[in-house]
Amino acid sequence: FQNSFGGFVWYFGETGVDPSNADHVYALGVSMLQSFDGGQSWGPIGGAMHVDEHALWIDPSNAQHLLVGNDGGLYRTTNNSAFTAFTSLPITQFYDGEVDATNATRVFGGTQDNGSIMTSAGPSAWFSILGGDGFHVLSDPVNPSIVFSEYQFCSSGTGFQRSTSGGPSPGQTFGWTASDRFGWDSPICMDPNNHNVLLAGSNYVYKSTNNGVNWSKVSGDLSTSPSASVVYGSLTTLAISPANSDVYWAGTDDGKVWLSTNAGGTWIDVSAGLPQRWVTRVVPDPANAQRAYVTHSGYTSDDQATLVHRTDDQGAHWTNVSGNLANVPANDLVVDPLDASRLYLATDTGVWTTADGGGYWYALGTGLPVQVIADLVLHSGTRQLFAFTHGRSAWSLDLSERPWVNAK
Numbered sequence: 439f440q441n442s443f444g445g446f447v448w449y450f451g452e453t454g455v456d457p458s459n460a461d462h463v464y465a466l467g468v469s470m471l472q473s474f475d476g477g478q479s480w481g482p483i484g485g486a487m488h489v490d491e492h493a494l495w496i497d498p499s500n501a502q503h504l505l506v507g508n509d510g511g512l513y514r515t516t517n518n519s520a521f522t523a524f525t526s527l528p529i530t531q532f533y534d535g536e537v538d539a540t541n542a543t544r545v546f547g548g549t550q551d552n553g554s555i556m557t558s559a560g561p562s563a564w565f566s567i568l569g570g571d572g573f574h575v576l577s578d579p580v581n582p583s584i585v586f587s588e589y590q591f592c593s594s595g596t597g598f599q600r601s602t603s604g605g606p607s608p609g610q611t612f613g614w615t616a617s618d619r620f621g622w623d624s625p626i627c628m629d630p631n632n633h634n635v636l637l638a639g640s641n642y643v644y645k646s647t648n649n650g651v652n653w654s655k656v657s658g659d660l661s662t663s664p665s666a667s668v669v670y671g672s673l674t675t676l677a678i679s680p681a682n683s684d685v686y687w688a689g690t691d692d693g694k695v696w697l698s699t700n701a702g703g704t705w706i707d708v709s710a711g712l713p714q715r716w717v718t719r720v721v722p723d724p725a726n727a728q729r730a731y732v733t734h735s736g737y738t739s740d741d742q743a744t745l746v747h748r749t750d751d752q753g754a755h756w757t758n759v760s761g762n763l764a765n766v767p768a769n770d771l772v773v774d775p776l777d778a779s780r781l782y783l784a785t786d787t788g789v790w791t792t793a794d795g796g797g798y799w800y801a802l803g804t805g806l807p808v809q810v811i812a813d814l815v816l817h818s819g820t821r822q823l824f825a826f827t828h829g830r831s832a833w834s835l836d837l838s839e840r841p842w843v844n845a846k
Contacts, residue, residue, distance in 0.1 A: 442482075443467035454494040456501045466491035470506065484519035490551055509551035528561070528831040533572065533623050535813045535826030539579035542820045546585070546605065547813075547832060548572030548623075554587040556605045561831075567605040573623040574598075575605075578649070580633040586650055591669065592624035598638055600650050611646075613653035618642060619661070621672035621691060630680040630724075637702075639673030643688055645702055656702035661690045675719045682727035685752070689717030695732055697753050708753025713745055721771045723778060728752050731759075733783070735767035744768050744785060746796060759796025770814045772823070774837075782823060784811035789825050789835075803835045 443450065447467060456462035461476040464483070470491045471480045488510020497503035502518045511529055513521040531550035538544035546556045546567075554572035557564045567575075570589030576598075578584035585605040586598045593599060595616030599608030618640030629635035636646045643657035661671035671692050679685035686698040688705070693714035696705045715734040723729035730753070734745045744763040747756040760768075766786040774780035782802065783790045789811055791802040802823075810828040817824065821837040 442469045442471055450490070450492060452492060452494055454496055457496060457498050458501045462501070464494055464496075466494060466506075470494075485515060485521040487513050487521050488523075488551075529829060530831045531828045532812050532826035532832060533828065534574045535815055535824060535832060536575040536577050537815045537817045537822075537824055538577045538582050539817070539819070540582050542817045542822055544577070544582070544604075545824065545832065546575035546577060546587075547826055548575055548587070550828070553589070554605075556585075567601065568599060568608055571622075574626050576626050576628060576636075577605075578628070578633050581649075584649060586626060586636075588624060588626075590622055592620035592638070592640065595620055595640075597644075597653060598624075598626055598650065611650055611653060613644070613646075615640070615642075615655075619669055619672040621669060621674060623674070625673055625676045627676045627678055629678045629683050631683045635678070635683070637676045637678065637686065639676050639688065641672045641690075643673065643676065643686070643702060643705075657688070657696075657698075657705050660688055660694060660696050660705065662692045662694065664692055674717055677720050677722050677730075679722040679727045679730075680724045681722070685722065685727050687720040687722060687730055689720045689732065691716050691738075693717065695720060695753065699752070706753070708749070711756040712747055713741075715739060715741060715745070718767070718769045719771055721773060723773055724775045725778060726750075729778075731771050731773070731781070732756070733768035733771050735769065737767065742766060746771065746783065748796065759792075761792065761796050761799050763790060763799050769810070769812055772814045772816045774816070775818055782814055782816065784814045784825065786810045789814065789823075806833055806835075 450467045452466040454464040465471045470483045472483045473480045488508050490509035493507035495505040503516050506513045512524045515521045532547045534548045536546040544558045548554045549572045553566045554568040555564045568587045576586040585601045597611045597614035601608040620640040626638040634649045636650050638644045641659045641661045642655045644653040645656040646653045664671045674691050675689040677687045684701045688696040695709045697708045698705045715736045718733045721731045732747045742765045746760050748759045770784035772782040779795045781792050789802045790799045792799045807830045809830045812828045813826040815824040823835045825833045
């Protein structure tokens with residue numbers, strides 16, 4: 439049963455022992471196994487569950503009563519065999535989210551082992567648009583029928599999928615090199631001033647000038663080309679300045695930040711002055727082409743300090759604007775288009791905001807669980823801020839209510 443762990447047992451690594459029978463043990467992997475002879479022989483446990491088992495609770499008063507947590511949610515059995523799913527728990531693990539710029543009721547997201555999904559009719563109407571592990575989804579603000587999505591490793595190196603029907607039935611795009619180092623969650627962005635121009639990334643930057651149908655490389659390898667047993671040394675974030683469409687930004691998982699001021703013609707390493715940590719986002723100021731923000735996560739180096747940096751001269755110098763933030767990863771940042779000093783930050787402990795560009799931060803709004811916020815989207819037309827969590831689904835906050843009650 440070695441294949442039950444899928445080659446990545448470190449992702450599971452959970453065992454359990456029947457409190458009434460020391461020889462009855464469980465092992466969690468892609469599937470769930472059990473042994474009745476202390477681990478000498480193994481067999482699958484009865485009943486059907488979603489794959490990728492992560493957590494197990496055994497009722498100490500009734501060993502037939504189990505709760506199992508997996509990539510499909512929470513399952514229960516009272517007879518050690520037939521499992522029932524809890525289907526109404528809001529516990530989806532989003533990696534990334536998107537909102538149709540023309541219609542705030544059309545919400546998209548990429549989810550852990552539950553594909554790319556969307557809804558246009560509220561929280562009870564989500565449906566799948568692409569399988570696998572879902573990541574970035576991008577909706578064209580000019581033509582919302584065009585929607586890009588991907589599964590893991592940029593659709594296994596085949597590139598972003600392009601739907602012409604509003605999300606479902608995505609089709610192939612062209613020009614990708616499958617042997618590139620595409621990250622688990624590969625980035626994509628669209629020029630805010632020209633919907634025909636898009637960027638996407640492996641360890642190279644790809645560019646499309648025909649609305650994502652065809653792609654070609656416009657950079658060299660922007661990583662440090664590290665040796666690793668998992669895919670590492672790839673792009674994690676891309677952005678085009680709304681203030682100047684010739685200004686491109688790129689960030690990598692091995693701590694590099696790059697700038698192009700000629701639409702991808704040449705790239706400059708502007709990492710000096712920044713920590714060599716996983717770059718989660720590079721976010722250009724919507725009105726100032728000289729200014730941009732970088733957010734980091736330090737999980738790969740066991741460095742937990744939250745770090746948010748700002749440049750006012752296109753990366754020549756960087757200023758730490760983390761202020762009083764707690765020591766947790768920073769995952770995304772949004773600059774309010776109505777007030778350049780108002781920032782919204784996604785962290786592993788919720789959404790934080792600042793009114794002074796990062797001098798003082800405070801928790802935003804009420805009602806949001808203390809949870810990993812993987813992505814933020816500000817829908818400018820309705821002033822709704824959407825938070826996509828990795829474990830407690832998606833939430834929204836109406837910024838027109840001005841929830842600044844805790845402001846300094």
